[in-house]
Amino acid sequence: MNKDDDIQQAINSIALIRQVISQADAGKPDAKLSGITLDANLLVQLGVFFIVLALGLLELFTAGAMSETLGSGHQNLELKFFGIGLMAFIIAGLVLVLYFVVWRAARHNGEETGAYIRRNFLYMYQLSLVSDLLMKFICLALLLLADKALWIAPVLLAFTADYLFQARLFTLPSKVAAALGVFCLSLAAYQFYVGSGSLLLPLLTFSAVAGLSAGRLILRYRNQVQTAH
Numbered sequence: 001m002n003k004d005d006d007i008q009q010a011i012n013s014i015a016l017i018r019q020v021i022s023q024a025d026a027g028k029p030d031a032k033l034s035g036i037t038l039d040a041n042l043l044v045q046l047g048v049f050f051i052v053l054a055l056g057l058l059e060l061f062t063a064g065a066m067s068e069t070l071g072s073g074h075q076n077l078e079l080k081f082f083g084i085g086l087m088a089f090i091i092a093g094l095v096l097v098l099y100f101v102v103w104r105a106a107r108h109n110g111e112e113t114g115a116y117i118r119r120n121f122l123y124m125y126q127l128s129l130v131s132d133l134l135m136k137f138i139c140l141a142l143l144l145l146a147d148k149a150l151w152i153a154p155v156l157l158a159f160t161a162d163y164l165f166q167a168r169l170f171t172l173p174s175k176v177a178a179a180l181g182v183f184c185l186s187l188a189a190y191q192f193y194v195g196s197g198s199l200l201l202p203l204l205t206f207s208a209v210a211g212l213s214a215g216r217l218i219l220r221y222r223n224q225v226q227t228a229h
Contacts, residue, residue, distance in 0.1 A: 039221075044102070051094060071150070123169065140155065140156075
């Protein structure tokens, strides 16, 4: 009887440990968002937001110049390679901005950059973000080379959904991220169905998601400042 009680107590203890771990994992992203880490996340997301928003506004006010350039690749090989080079330049710029901000944050916090990334920006650890962006770039480049420029916009929307589902880059509640991810996939399916190659929708959608995520961090930053005072 005593042995049965010990077994039951051990089972209860394991269940309690699992519950604590689950709760800790659920609150992990928000728990780390404080101090210089919150500042770094905010700078990263604001940087991404403004860069992508600027591209969206450029696309809007130039009457779809980027979409037209990518779509004209089948008529001119030089335009095709120019489009690939343009995408490479944009992606490289984003990566440089992200890693520069994180590097500065690590120095400000007095930590080695690799350790700081591993602790606070796991999606950037061991160049995982670079590898992910490289695979996405190759996918887009192959679409251009195969004269499938009309597919680029829906694929970009699918990439946004992918970041939302994986909880990469954006710091949104899991249910909100999942709902937005499904919405982005729906937009991708719609744009593919109507045969639209306009980059305006994926650019503005991405900037809207980044804006929501950054806005949430701004509110958290204000609460942190008010609590400190």
